[in-house]
Amino acid sequence: MNPSGRGSNEVAKKLLVAGMAAALAVSGVACSNGNNNGGNDGKSASPSAPSSSSPAASETASEKPLDKVTFTFFNGVAGEKDLNTNETTIGKALEDQTGVNFKIEHLVGDLNTKIGTMIASNEYPDVLVPDAAIEEVLKAGGFIALDDLIEQYGPNIKRVYGPYFERMRADYGGKIYFLPFSAQVGDFSADPNINQGAFWVQRRVLKEAGYPQIKTLDEYVKLVEDFVAKHPDEDLTGMVSLTHDWRFFATSNPPMHLAGFPNDGNVMVDVNTYEAKSYAGTDFEKRWVQTLNDLNAKGLFDKSSFVDNYDQYIAKLSSHKVVGFFDYGWQIGSAQNVLKDAARKDQSQDDFVYFPLAVTFDGTHDQYLDPPGWTSNRGVGITKSAKDPARIIQYFDNLLKEENQILKSWGIKGETYEVDANGRFYRTAEQIAKLDDTFNEQFGFKTYDWDWPQYNTSSTLADGNSLAPGYQPEVFQLSLTEGDKTILGKYGVKTYAELFDTPEDRPWYPAWSIPKEQGSPQQIWETKKDELLKKYYAKLVLAKPADFEGVWAEYTKEFGKLDTVGYETWYAEQIKKIVEVAK
Numbered sequence: 001m002n003p004s005g006r007g008s009n010e011v012a013k014k015l016l017v018a019g020m021a022a023a024l025a026v027s028g029v030a031c032s033n034g035n036n037n038g039g040n041d042g043k044s045a046s047p048s049a050p051s052s053s054s055p056a057a058s059e060t061a062s063e064k065p066l067d068k069v070t071f072t073f074f075n076g077v078a079g080e081k082d083l084n085t086n087e088t089t090i091g092k093a094l095e096d097q098t099g100v101n102f103k104i105e106h107l108v109g110d111l112n113t114k115i116g117t118m119i120a121s122n123e124y125p126d127v128l129v130p131d132a133a134i135e136e137v138l139k140a141g142g143f144i145a146l147d148d149l150i151e152q153y154g155p156n157i158k159r160v161y162g163p164y165f166e167r168m169r170a171d172y173g174g175k176i177y178f179l180p181f182s183a184q185v186g187d188f189s190a191d192p193n194i195n196q197g198a199f200w201v202q203r204r205v206l207k208e209a210g211y212p213q214i215k216t217l218d219e220y221v222k223l224v225e226d227f228v229a230k231h232p233d234e235d236l237t238g239m240v241s242l243t244h245d246w247r248f249f250a251t252s253n254p255p256m257h258l259a260g261f262p263n264d265g266n267v268m269v270d271v272n273t274y275e276a277k278s279y280a281g282t283d284f285e286k287r288w289v290q291t292l293n294d295l296n297a298k299g300l301f302d303k304s305s306f307v308d309n310y311d312q313y314i315a316k317l318s319s320h321k322v323v324g325f326f327d328y329g330w331q332i333g334s335a336q337n338v339l340k341d342a343a344r345k346d347q348s349q350d351d352f353v354y355f356p357l358a359v360t361f362d363g364t365h366d367q368y369l370d371p372p373g374w375t376s377n378r379g380v381g382i383t384k385s386a387k388d389p390a391r392i393i394q395y396f397d398n399l400l401k402e403e404n405q406i407l408k409s410w411g412i413k414g415e416t417y418e419v420d421a422n423g424r425f426y427r428t429a430e431q432i433a434k435l436d437d438t439f440n441e442q443f444g445f446k447t448y449d450w451d452w453p454q455y456n457t458s459s460t461l462a463d464g465n466s467l468a469p470g471y472q473p474e475v476f477q478l479s480l481t482e483g484d485k486t487i488l489g490k491y492g493v494k495t496y497a498e499l500f501d502t503p504e505d506r507p508w509y510p511a512w513s514i515p516k517e518q519g520s521p522q523q524i525w526e527t528k529k530d531e532l533l534k535k536y537y538a539k540l541v542l543a544k545p546a547d548f549e550g551v552w553a554e555y556t557k558e559f560g561k562l563d564t565v566g567y568e569t570w571y572a573e574q575i576k577k578i579v580e581v582a583k
Contacts, residue, residue: 066099071392073102074124075451076115076131080106081441088444090408097404100395102127104447118142124383127392129451134178134377135517143177143381149393150176156400157393160185160455164374166581171376171515178381179396179453184372186460189467192476192495195329197257197368198356202227202323203487206355211490215363217258221291224324228300237322238300241292242331243537244310250327251305252533255284257326260360262367262503265512266526267571271504274579276511276571280529281559286552287361292541293548306538320352329356343483350483358500371503372458375513380451396453402462405455408448409467416443417469425465426474507582508575525567532558 070084085091086101095101105125107114115133118124119140130137137143150157160183161168168176199220205227206212214220224238242250253263256279261268267276279285295301302308302316316322317335329336336354343350358366380396382389398404410417410425416435417427440446448454459467466472470479476495480488493499508514516522536555543551 066391068095068099068101069388069391070101070103071127071387072125073104073127073129074106075104075129076107076111076133077129077451078107078109078111082106083447085444085447088442088447089412090444090448093407094395094399094404098391098395098398100391107131112136122384124385126383126386127380128383129378129380131378133518134379135515137381138172138177139517142383144384144386144389145175145177146179146382146393147176149382149389153390153394154397156397157453160400160453167374167376167578170577170581178379180374180376180379181450181452182375182454182456184374184459185455185467186462187464188372189458189460189471190497191369191458191468191471192473192497193329193470194356194368194496194500195333196370197253197263197326197328198500199326199359200324200332200354200356202351203353203355203483204351205323206487206490207351211487214357214359217287217291217359217361219363220324220357220359221295224295225298225300227323235321237302237316238298238324239292239295240302240308240313240316240322240325241305242308242310242313242325242327243306243534244308244313247310247331248530248534250331251537252280254326255279255282255288257366257368258288258359258361259284260362260365260367262370262506262509263512264506264508264510266529267511267568269506269508269511269571269575271506274508274572274575276568276575278529278564278568280533281556281564284361289537289540289552290548293543293545296541297545301541303542306542317354340481343481347482350481350486353481353483355487356496356499366501367503369497369500369503371506371509372456373509373513375510377513377515380453400453400455405467406461408444408452408454410469411443411445423463423465424474425469425472427469427478429478432475432479508578511571511575514571514574514578521563522567522570525562525564528562529559532562 073085082105084101084103086095091101111131111133115130115136118128119136119142124142128137128142130142157179161179164180164183165176168180199217201214201220201223205223206214208227208230209223212219212223214223228236228238242248256263256268259268259279261279264276266278266280268279269276292301296303302322304312308316314332314335317325317332318338332354339349339353343353358368360366382392386392399408413419416431417425418431419425435445437446455467457468458471461467469475488494488496491499516526532555536551536558539551540548540555
């Protein structure tokens with residue numbers, strides 16, 4: 001999730017959240033986008049949540065029925081299915097309430113080309129999620145200011161986003177032009193699973209070693225080396241790494257985590273001084289790539305890591321042949337779900353499920369878990385071409401009613417969740433089992449998992465239930481396999497999160513989401529830095545050990561031509577401003 005967690009939609013989805021993938025993984029359902037929002041499988045519904053056939057579901061948002069209308073909605077993320085929201089259970093219920101349907105179109109081709117065409121023609125869809133091109137849309141005046149609309153029609157928008165209004169206006173000249181994808185509501189609910197970064201290893205490796213405490217990178221590497229050495233006939237791969245396209249951050253991000261920092265992007269931020277320092281070109285990065293170089297020299301690193309695409313990477317993780325790797329939980333969900341599904345049918349297969357380890361260079365103070373975050377450079381806006389901005393903002397406001405956040409998160413009482421005598425939400429094993437990709441798509445969990453105004457994944461409802469089902473203790477515990485319970489018991493914990501240190505409060509988190517204009521010195525620095533990493537990482541990792549220092553010197557010489565001090569200074573200034581506003 002480098003500032004890039006996804007060169008564009010990258011992190012935005014992946015983070016906060018860590019959400020969607022997080023919640024989905026907890027109940028054994030793969031997330032289509034890999035990240036955030038507490039997940040379809042992780043959202044809530046109250047005892048009074050409307051069912052698709054109940055009177056509540058067809059209640060209108062006003063006193064009299066509204067004429068039905070369809071608005072166009074463009075989402076600048078590729079790989080998703082185009083559809084009308086009213087073709088889903090959730091979308092139909094919302095249409096019954098508001099009279100509004102959205103015809104959603106997703107990106108095909110290059111994002112900048114698509115957005116550039118909109119800007120050049122001065123014609124936009126009614127609603128736009130421009131992803132990484134959001135600054136270009138703002139600069140071109142493509143979004144309308146929402147302040148007056150929110151004042152007139154947005155009581156729930158005020159309730160949910162109100163605490164962030166100052167920051168939203170400070171970033172964009174005193175006006176609100178779009179609604180970020182989520183805002184923290186209620187108490188902070190911790191994710192019991194690991195959907196952010198970790199060093200993963202097959203469970204059988206820990207079992208064979210007697211369930212040791214693995215805290216340092218050196219201990220982790222030795223664990224992997226020893227296991228491969230003991231199983232010479234299995235044709236095992238010690239470690240793989242993901243480098244495909246925007247996902248390259250899975251290979252370049254580890255230095256900051258190993259140094260004890262969370263995923264703030266390209267910088268490590270001191271929580272006391274707010275100084276921001278790049279880890280690229282530092283001893284932290286050198287130690288990481290040299291470790292991979294050493295593994296490669298021993299035949300323990302998969303050289304194909306630098307040419308495999310994402311699907312090939314996931315296939316390898318599912319093959320039982322890969323012993324360990326670093327990655328983000330939301331990004332490996334599909335592989336983990338395949339392995340866990342097999343383990344549910346045959347407990348012996350649990351050996352191949354991956355276990356997360358909080359590894360650092362010195363073995364102390366890890367910060368892999370996300371603190372409460374605020375992603376301010378991704379969101380949804382109403383464009384200057386919108387036919388009826390008032391109806392659209394009313395839809396957004398209606399969506400933010402708690403009963404609708406429950407609907408989009410937990411679903412329908414009696415169908416996708418239950419409520420016990422104490423008012424606690426839970427899911428039965430049968431309900432969890434039916435939440436597969438097809439069901440989630442038809443119900444609308446996938447459509448409403450992100451890209452809309454919503455509560456943050458870690459939010460809680462007014463009655464104390466977690467917004468995200470995957471964060472609800474009752475759901476998490478029920479989703480555990482026998483293998484999960486066994487290995488957690490061996491480490492004396494009930495959740496995976498207990499294996500990691502508590503995240504520190506960071507008002508600016510994640511720093512990668514601080515807006516940067518296209519063509520700004522900061523954006524240019526990031527582009528050039530990424531180009532250097534993609535050029536030199538393969539050389540560094542695959543070099544003969546005797547040649548490593550020479551390649552490193554060549555890399556740092558090129559890196560030294562970048563204005564890293566200027567980049568760091570700019571970041572520190574922005575972070576200090578945010579801290580002041582957040583006080």
